[in-house]
Amino acid sequence: MWHVWSLTPSYLQACPNQSLFLFLLFITCIRKNMELFPIYQSLPWHFPYMAPLSFTPPNYVHWAETPESHIYTADLPGVRKEEIRVEVEDSIYLIIRTQAVGEASEPTRNFTRKFRLPGMIYMAGISAGYEDGVLTVTVPRSAPRRFRVDPSELPDQQYEVLARAA
Numbered sequence: 001m002w003h004v005w006s007l008t009p010s011y012l013q014a015c016p017n018q019s020l021f022l023f024l025l026f027i028t029c030i031r032k033n034m035e036l037f038p039i040y041q042s043l044p045w046h047f048p049y050m051a052p053l054s055f056t057p058p059n060y061v062h063w064a065e066t067p068e069s070h071i072y073t074a075d076l077p078g079v080r081k082e083e084i085r086v087e088v089e090d091s092i093y094l095i096i097r098t099q100a101v102g103e104a105s106e107p108t109r110n111f112t113r114k115f116r117l118p119g120m121i122y123m124a125g126i127s128a129g130y131e132d133g134v135l136t137v138t139v140p141r142s143a144p145r146r147f148r149v150d151p152s153e154l155p156d157q158q159y160e161v162l163a164r165a166a
């Protein structure tokens with residue numbers, strides 16, 4: 001390894017750890033030969049080895065709760081209305097997904113989020129709207145079921161309490 005050692009800068013020769021030495025040597029070679037590595041030219045100068053191969057902006061989904069409904073808001077910039085699918089699976093999960101129908105030249109952007117729905121919702125009243133890159137899904141609450149029990153209609157048996165609340 002004497003030939004590699006003689007070509008390295010002096011600040012790398014003082015490195016006690018051989019693995020770290022090879023890593024720093026690799027980074028130094030990349031920095032000196034940027035034209036051979038075009039992906040690294042667009043990165044910040046202090047982090048050339050930690051770049052992702054592709055970058056997709058995050059899609060943020062916000063959830064808000066009102067007395068009448070649950071509101072899910074998803075930021076989907078650049079997505080057409082035809083590409084958005086809102087589904088309810090097994091009356092338990094709300095699924096928001098995009099299925100990009102792009103040309104072969106442009107990369108496809110897929111997005112999927114799955115939310116567990118609260119217990120008391122009105123399934124037929126779920127609505128969705130898409131405007132200016134923001135999808136809004138409204139899941140209305142259902143009214144709680146109330147039963148009126150007349151104590152006079154109960155049999156005259158004594159009921160034993162099997163479990164008590166803590």
